[in-house]
Amino acid sequence: MQGPLIDTLARRGVTRRTFLKYCATLASMMALPPTAGRAMAEAMSAARRPSVIWLPFQECTGCTESITRSHSPTIEGMIFDMISLDYQETLMAAAGHQAEEALHTAMKDNAGKYLLIVDGSIPLGQDGAYSCIGGRSNVDILKEAAQGAAAVIAVGSCASFGGIPKANPNPTGAVSVSDLVKDKPIVNIPGCPPIPVVMTGVLAHYLTFGSLPELDDKGRPKSFYGDTIHDRCYRRPFYDQGKFAKTFDDEGARQGWCLFELGCKGPVTHNACATVKWNGGTSWPVESGHGCLGCSEPDFWDGGSFYKALSAPADPLKFAAVAAVVGAGAGVAVSVANRVKKSAAKATHETTTLADLEK
Amino acid sequence: MNELQFLTWTRGPGLDIAVGIFLLGVLWRLIEIYTLGRKKDLAAPRHTAGASGLHTVFRRSLPPPGMLKRSPVSYIGGYIFHIGLAIIVFLGAPHILLIKNLVGLSWPALPSQFIGLAAVVTMAAMVVMLADRINKPVKRFLSTFEDWFTWAVTFLPVLTGWMATQHLLLPYTQMLALHILSAEILLVVLPFSKLFHGFTLFGSRWYNGRVNGHKGVPV
Numbered sequence: 001m002q003g004p005l006i007d008t009l010a011r012r013g014v015t016r017r018t019f020l021k022y023c024a025t026l027a028s029m030m031a032l033p034p035t036a037g038r039a040m041a042e043a044m045s046a047a048r049r050p051s052v053i054w055l056p057f058q059e060c061t062g063c064t065e066s067i068t069r070s071h072s073p074t075i076e077g078m079i080f081d082m083i084s085l086d087y088q089e090t091l092m093a094a095a096g097h098q099a100e101e102a103l104h105t106a107m108k109d110n111a112g113k114y115l116l117i118v119d120g121s122i123p124l125g126q127d128g129a130y131s132c133i134g135g136r137s138n139v140d141i142l143k144e145a146a147q148g149a150a151a152v153i154a155v156g157s158c159a160s161f162g163g164i165p166k167a168n169p170n171p172t173g174a175v176s177v178s179d180l181v182k183d184k185p186i187v188n189i190p191g192c193p194p195i196p197v198v199m200t201g202v203l204a205h206y207l208t209f210g211s212l213p214e215l216d217d218k219g220r221p222k223s224f225y226g227d228t229i230h231d232r233c234y235r236r237p238f239y240d241q242g243k244f245a246k247t248f249d250d251e252g253a254r255q256g257w258c259l260f261e262l263g264c265k266g267p268v269t270h271n272a273c274a275t276v277k278w279n280g281g282t283s284w285p286v287e288s289g290h291g292c293l294g295c296s297e298p299d300f301w302d303g304g305s306f307y308k309a310l311s312a313p314a315d316p317l318k319f320a321a322v323a324a325v326v327g328a329g330a331g332v333a334v335s336v337a338n339r340v341k342k343s344a345a346k347a348t349h350e351t352t353t354l355a356d357l358e359k
Numbered sequence: 360m361n362e363l364q365f366l367t368w369t370r371g372p373g374l375d376i377a378v379g380i381f382l383l384g385v386l387w388r389l390i391e392i393y394t395l396g397r398k399k400d401l402a403a404p405r406h407t408a409g410a411s412g413l414h415t416v417f418r419r420s421l422p423p424p425g426m427l428k429r430s431p432v433s434y435i436g437g438y439i440f441h442i443g444l445a446i447i448v449f450l451g452a453p454h455i456l457l458i459k460n461l462v463g464l465s466w467p468a469l470p471s472q473f474i475g476l477a478a479v480v481t482m483a484a485m486v487v488m489l490a491d492r493i494n495k496p497v498k499r500f501l502s503t504f505e506d507w508f509t510w511a512v513t514f515l516p517v518l519t520g521w522m523a524t525q526h527l528l529l530p531y532t533q534m535l536a537l538h539i540l541s542a543e544i545l546l547v548v549l550p551f552s553k554l555f556h557g558f559t560l561f562g563s564r565w566y567n568g569r570v571n572g573h574k575g576v577p578v
Contacts, residue, residue, distance in 0.1 A: 323378075323383040
């Protein structure tokens with residue numbers, strides 16, 4: 001793409017007004033002041049086109065699918081026009097050695113300036129042999145690419161926290177980007193997959209202000225991951241009233257009552273699904289009748305059943321029966337010991353007579 | 360260990376261990392206490408109106424004449440926090456769900472705001488009672504480590520549960536994990552401390568009432 005982004009968008013039927021509205025919405029979602037929307041529009045339409053390298057590791061391509069196809073045809077998708085996506089295996093036409101060459105050219109030409117996007121976890125087991133691209137292990141590629149990056153954006157729960165590949169027993173020795181890259185600013189955009197607007201919001205912030213947004217203690221943008229699903233959920237009033245769906249097809253479920261008892265992990269999950277929603281604001285998991293899985297939290301896969309309420313035991317109790325038997329056994333043993341002591345005392349008891357006292 | 364792993368531990372292995380120790384301790388102590396037995400009283404029983412085990416169970420729930428005036432904090436505060444604890448534990452929706460998962464019984468819950476109010480009132484009563492225990496020289500003299508410890512072990516689950524739902528101090532996930540952990544500590548401590556009165560209270564009242572009733576003394 002050549003020329004400013006605004007021209008490209010105009011060619012695709014996106015009016016200036018729509019673009020401004022989009023920027024204002026993005027700014028408000030990121031809790032930026034109203035003027036930031038305009039600044040964003042200006043910065044993005046002028047388009048410096050920073051080089052972006054996207055490395056896919058142990059992933060399912062769901063993150064790419066989410067970002068490229070969720071609102072098709074979308075402004076989000078077109079935002080990719082404002083960056084120079086120099087390497088993205090799924091989207092690029094090149095393959096094999098040509099693709100590798102594109103990667104190395106981009107890394108050399110933009111050393112120290114490019115944004116590195118990573119999706120997927122990085123396996124360390126068997127010297128990283130579980131996942132290789134062009135004969136090189138993921139860990140090697142990441143270390144080399146991170147060296148020249150201005151910042152790293154870990155897209156999806158796998159890149160952010162290890163995700164499903166890291167789930168117990170973690171056969172490939174999968175780790176997250178932040179486990180390996182220590183000397184570069186990292187933004188985690190977890191989710192399985194993450195919400196498209198979160199990713200474009202971070203990109204827009206970087207393009208507009210030249211910096212990364214404010215992050216929480218897990219490296220997630222606070223503006224999107226500051227609240228829990230539960231706190232922003234439109235079903236929250238039902239929780240507070242104690243109205244819960246007991247099964248997925250009972251009267252409560254039909255009335256849209258709270259899904260806490262069906263295992264919703266909303267109370268412990270930080271994400272923007274409840275406010276931003278999915279598929280162009282159409283719906284989101286809880287609205288469609290299923291509890292939150294907690295996919296944007298570290299190790300959500302090992303957090304017990306998706307269908308067990310947070311206050312219920314994560315696993316069936318293993319010791320209870322044995323403990324009850326041991327306890328009852330101890331009680332009986334002590335009581336037998338007490339009885340033996342009592343009868344021994346009785347047996348050795350000597351009757352005292354008046355004659356004894358006069359002795 | 361991140362906070363979600365901590366929470367999963369408290370909901371999984373932590374709960375397993377705590378419930379195990381609780382069951383072991385409760386069964387052990389109940390069997391030990393009730394099999395102790397007592398010597399048979401060979402004296403002829405005397406009958407007096409109001410002298411029996413059942414009478415004593417109820418009578419001891421009320422302050423003896425004049426006592427309410429002498430130590431109002433003990434009676435009123437005691438009643439408030441015991442009833443408050445019962446409301447929170449047995450009528451809070453997440454707690455009912457836990458009981459349902461453990462033993463299969465369930466019943467309707469109260470709204471979470473009401474449970475929150477009950478928690479505040481319970482904590483206030485407990486704090487007043489602690490202050491009273493510290494202020495009154497006789498109470499303080501009679502207090503041992505166990506008294507202070509069991510107060511803390513009872514207070515912490517209420518405090519952490521309330522703070523978790525109100526989003527105070529720590530993120531919900533961490534506070535919820537601390538709440539479950541504190542409740543597990545309570546479960547472990549209960550059978551082996553004076554908190555076991557939850558199980559022995561009515562039994563011992565009945566016993567005292569029965570022994571005295573045999574002698575014709577309504578206590």
